[in-house]
Amino acid sequence: xxxxxxxxxxxxxxxxxxxxxxxxxxxxxxxxxxxxxxxxxxxxxxxxxxxxxxxxxxxxxxxxxxxxxxxxxxxxxxxxxxxxxxxxxxxxxxxxxxxxxxxxxxxxxxxxxxxxxxxxxxxxxxxxxxxxxxxxxxxxxxxxxxxxxxxxxxxxxxxxxxxxxxxxxxxxxxxxxxxxxxxxxxxxxxxxxxxxxxxxxxxxxxxxxxxxxxxxxxxxxxxxxxxxxxxxxxxxxxxxxxxxxxxxxxxxxxxxxxxxxxxxxxxxxxxxxxxxxxxxxxxxxxxxxxxxxxxxxxxxxxxxxxxxxxxxxxxxxxxxxxxxxxxxxxxxxxxxxxxxxxxxxxxxxxxxxxxxxxxxxxxxxxxxxxxxxxxxxxxxxxxxxxxxxxxxxxxxxxxxxxxxxxxxxxxxxxxxxxxxxxxxxxxxxxxxxxxxxxxxxxxxxxxxxxxxxxxxxxxxxxxxxxxxxxxxxxxx
Numbered sequence: 001x002x003x004x005x006x007x008x009x010x011x012x013x014x015x016x017x018x019x020x021x022x023x024x025x026x027x028x029x030x031x032x033x034x035x036x037x038x039x040x041x042x043x044x045x046x047x048x049x050x051x052x053x054x055x056x057x058x059x060x061x062x063x064x065x066x067x068x069x070x071x072x073x074x075x076x077x078x079x080x081x082x083x084x085x086x087x088x089x090x091x092x093x094x095x096x097x098x099x100x101x102x103x104x105x106x107x108x109x110x111x112x113x114x115x116x117x118x119x120x121x122x123x124x125x126x127x128x129x130x131x132x133x134x135x136x137x138x139x140x141x142x143x144x145x146x147x148x149x150x151x152x153x154x155x156x157x158x159x160x161x162x163x164x165x166x167x168x169x170x171x172x173x174x175x176x177x178x179x180x181x182x183x184x185x186x187x188x189x190x191x192x193x194x195x196x197x198x199x200x201x202x203x204x205x206x207x208x209x210x211x212x213x214x215x216x217x218x219x220x221x222x223x224x225x226x227x228x229x230x231x232x233x234x235x236x237x238x239x240x241x242x243x244x245x246x247x248x249x250x251x252x253x254x255x256x257x258x259x260x261x262x263x264x265x266x267x268x269x270x271x272x273x274x275x276x277x278x279x280x281x282x283x284x285x286x287x288x289x290x291x292x293x294x295x296x297x298x299x300x301x302x303x304x305x306x307x308x309x310x311x312x313x314x315x316x317x318x319x320x321x322x323x324x325x326x327x328x329x330x331x332x333x334x335x336x337x338x339x340x341x342x343x344x345x346x347x348x349x350x351x352x353x354x355x356x357x358x359x360x361x362x363x364x365x366x367x368x369x370x371x372x373x374x375x376x377x378x379x380x381x382x383x384x385x386x387x388x389x390x391x392x393x394x395x396x397x398x399x400x401x402x403x404x405x406x407x408x409x410x411x412x413x414x415x416x417x418x419x420x421x422x423x424x425x426x427x428x429x430x431x432x433x434x435x436x437x438x439x440x441x442x443x444x445x446x447x448x449x450x451x452x453x454x455x456x457x458x459x460x461x462x463x464x465x466x467x468x469x470x471x472x473x474x475x476x
Contacts (some may be wrong), residue, residue, distance in 0.1 A: 003058040003073050006042055007122065007132070010035060011117030014139075025103040028133045032107040033094045038088035039114060047080045056189060058122065072125045072185055077468035078319070080330045081461075082246055085119050085323055089238045089330070096231040096334055106147060109139040111279035113235070117403040120243060122185045126174040133243070135220060136166055140240065141234070142337035145256035148227040155227035159225030160170065162220035166210035170247070173203035189255060201259040204252050205267070211244030214304050215274040218297050225293035225356060226346075230337025233289070237296050237333065238326035245303055245322050247341040253310055257472075260310045267308035271325040272402065287346045289336040291412060295372060296329045298405060305402060306387045312472040317386035323461055324371075324379030324454070331447040334440075335361055339420070343430045348416065353425025358434040358442070364448045369417065371451050373409035378455035 013035065050056050058073035075083070090110065100106050116139070119132030137160055145156030177200060180183055181193045183301045194200055210217040221241075225233045253260050260267075275298050278360065282294035306318035338361065342348050348379070355362040371378035374385075384406060391399045454461060 001059070004071075004120065007073075007115050007119040010111045010118075011135075012111035014108045017084050017111060018104055022104040025208070027102045028107040029094060029098065029431050032111050033091065035089040035111060036087055036094060036114060039118065040084065040091060043087050045079060046075055047077075047084065047464075050075070050077060050080060050467075052068055053467070055124070068129060069184065070125060071123060071128045073122045074124045074187065075122055077464050078246070078249065080324070081319065082121045082242065083118065085242065085326060086121070086239050087114070087236060089113055089326060090402065092330070092443045092446060093192060093231045093234050095278075095439050095446075096234065096441045097229075099437050100229070101233070102147075104156065106143070106395075113139040113143075117239060117243075121239060121246070123304075125184060126184045128178065129186075130167070130171055130174060133170070133247075136163070136240065136243070139165060140235070142233045143235075144228045147229045147232065149383070150227075151223070155223040156219050158184075159224040162217075163211055164206045166217070166293050169203045170207035170251075173200050173207065173251075176203070178199050186251065187254060189220050190342070193257070197256055197259045201252065201256050201263065203246070204256075208244050208247040208252060209270070212241060212248065212304065214270050214301060214302055215277050216275065218278065221297060222290055222293045224402070225296070225333070226268045226287065226289050230334045233333040233337070234330040235295075237329045239299055242298070242322050242326065245307070245318065248304075248307055249315060250320070253307060253315065257310060264308050265428060267304060268399075271301045271304030271308055274304060274452055275297065275402060275405045275466065276301075276408065279405055279412070279476070281414070282412040283408065285412070286348050288339065288348050288351070288416065289333065289346055291348075291416060292329065292332045293414065295332070295409065296325070299325045299372070302384065302387050302405065303401065305391055307400075309390050310472075311390060311394055312469050313393060314383035314387070315469040315472060316392045316462060317383065318379040319460065319465045319468065320379075320461050321383035321387060321405050324383040324451075327447055327450045327454070328368050328371045328378075328380055331364055331451075332372070334447075335365045335368075338436065343428045344432075344433050345428060348419040349421045351426055351427045352423040353429050354434075355421050356425055357429055357432070357438075361434070361436065361444065364444045366417060366421060368382070369413040373413050374406045378451050379458070380455070382449075382455060382458045387425075406475065 017028055017031055032356045055074040055076045061071045063070040113136060116132050116135040123129045123132060135286045145153050148155060177189055181189050183189050213221050225234055247267050276295035278294045282291050284289035298415060303318050303321050306314045343351060371380035374380045
C-alpha cells in the first residue's frame with residue numbers, strides 16, 4: 001500500500017497543498033522538496049530490494065473483475081533507474097525554481113507531475129500505464145502555458161496536441177495487444193501470441209518516437225523548450241523525453257524483440273537523421289536556448305541509434321546516455337534561462353564576456369558543453385563511445401560515421417562559448433546584475449558534480465544496465 005501512495009498521494013497532495021497554502025507560498029516549495037526527497041529514498045530502497053532478475057511485485061490494487069482490470073505495481077531494474085532519475089531531477093528542479101513566481105501553484109503542479117511519473121514507471125498494466133502517461137501532460141501543459149515566455153500558450157497547446165495524438169497510437173496498440181492475447185499486463189504478453197506483430201510494432205514505435213522525439217516528429221520540442229521556464233525545460237529533457245525512450249525499450253524492444261530486429265534499419269536511419277539534422281540546425285541558431293534544444297534532440301538521436309542495435313550492449317549504452325543526457329543538458333538549459341533573465345535577451349549576439357561577470361556559472365556552462373561534445377572524463381564521453389562501439393558491433397564499421405555528430409557538436413558549442421562566455425563584453429552584459437540565489441546555484445554545482453562523478457566512475461550505472469538487460473545476453 002505504501003507504494004500506491006507514492007502515485008496517488010502526490011496527486012491528492014497537490015490539490016490539498018494549493019488549497020491550504022496558496023496564501024503562504026514559501027511553504028509549498030519545502031513540502032515539494034520533502035516529498036521528492038522521500039520519493040528518492042523510496043526509489044533507492046526499491047533498488048536495494050530488487051531480485052537478481054525479473055520484477056519485484058509491489059501489489060495489485062483497484063481490481064475490476066469484469067474486465068480483468070487491475071492496477072499492478074511491479075518494478076525491475078530499468079523502471080527503478082528511471083524512478084531514481086526522475087526523483088533526483090525533481091529535487092534539482094525544485095532547487096532551481098527557488099525564486100519562481102506564484103510558487104503555490106507552480107510547486108503544486110510539480111507535486112502532481114511526480115505522482116503521474118511514478119505511475120508511468122511502476123505500473124505494468126497497459127491501461128493504467130496509459131492513464132499515468134497521459135496524466136503527465138496536464139501539469140506540464142500548465143507549467144509551460146502559465147510560466148513560459150511570450151508564446152507560451154502556443155507552445156503548450158502544440159506540445160499537448162502532438163503528444164496526445166501520438167498517445168492515441170499507443171492506446172490503439174494496447175487495445176490490439178489485449179484483443180489478441182487476453183492480457184493487460186505487459187509481463188504476461190509475448191510476441192508469439194500477437195496476431196499482427198507488424199501493425200502493433202509500428203503503432204508503438206511511432207507513438208513513442210514522438211515523445212523521444214526523433215525526426216520528423218521532433219518539431220513540438222524546440223517550441224516547448226524555448227517557451228518553457230528553464231527548470232521546466234529540465235523536466236522536458238530529463239524526464240519526458242526519457243519516458244519516450246523508456247516506452248521504446250519496454251514496449252517496442254523488450255515486448256517484441258524479433259520484430260524490432262526486423263525493423264531495426266528504420267530505427268537506425270531515423271536515429272542518424274535526427275543526430276545530424278538537429279546538430280546542423282543547432283549550428284545555425286542565434287537563440288541560445290533554441291541551440292540547446294536542438295543539441296538535446298541531436299543527442300536523443302544517439303539514444304535511438306543505440307536502441308536500434310536491439311542488443312545487450314546497445315541498450316546498456318542507451319540507458320547510460322539517457323542518464324548522461326539528463327545531467328548534461330539540464331545545466332545548459334538552466335544557465336541559458338539565467339542569462340536571458342539577466343540580460344533580457346535570448347540572442348547570443350547581445351551577450352559576450354559573461355565569464356568576466358559570472359565566472360562560476362560560466363565554468364559550469366563550459367563543463368556541461370564540453371561534456372555534450374564528448375570530453376573524456378565526463379558522462380558525455382562514456383555515453384558516446386559506448387554507443388559507437390555497440391553500433392559498430394551490430395552494423396559494421398561504416399556506422400562510425402556517427403562520430404561526426406561529435407564534430408558538429410564541437411562546432412555549435414565552441415562557437416557558443418566564443419559568442420557568449422568569452423570575447424568582448426557587450427554593453428548589455430556590462431550593465432546587468434549577475435547575482436544568483438545560492439540555492440539555485442547549488443543545483444548547478446550538483447549537476448556539474450554528477451557529470452564528472454559518473455564520467456570518471458560509470459560502473460554503478462553500467463551495473464544497473466547489466467542487470468536490466470541481462471536477458472538479451474548480447475545476442476544479436
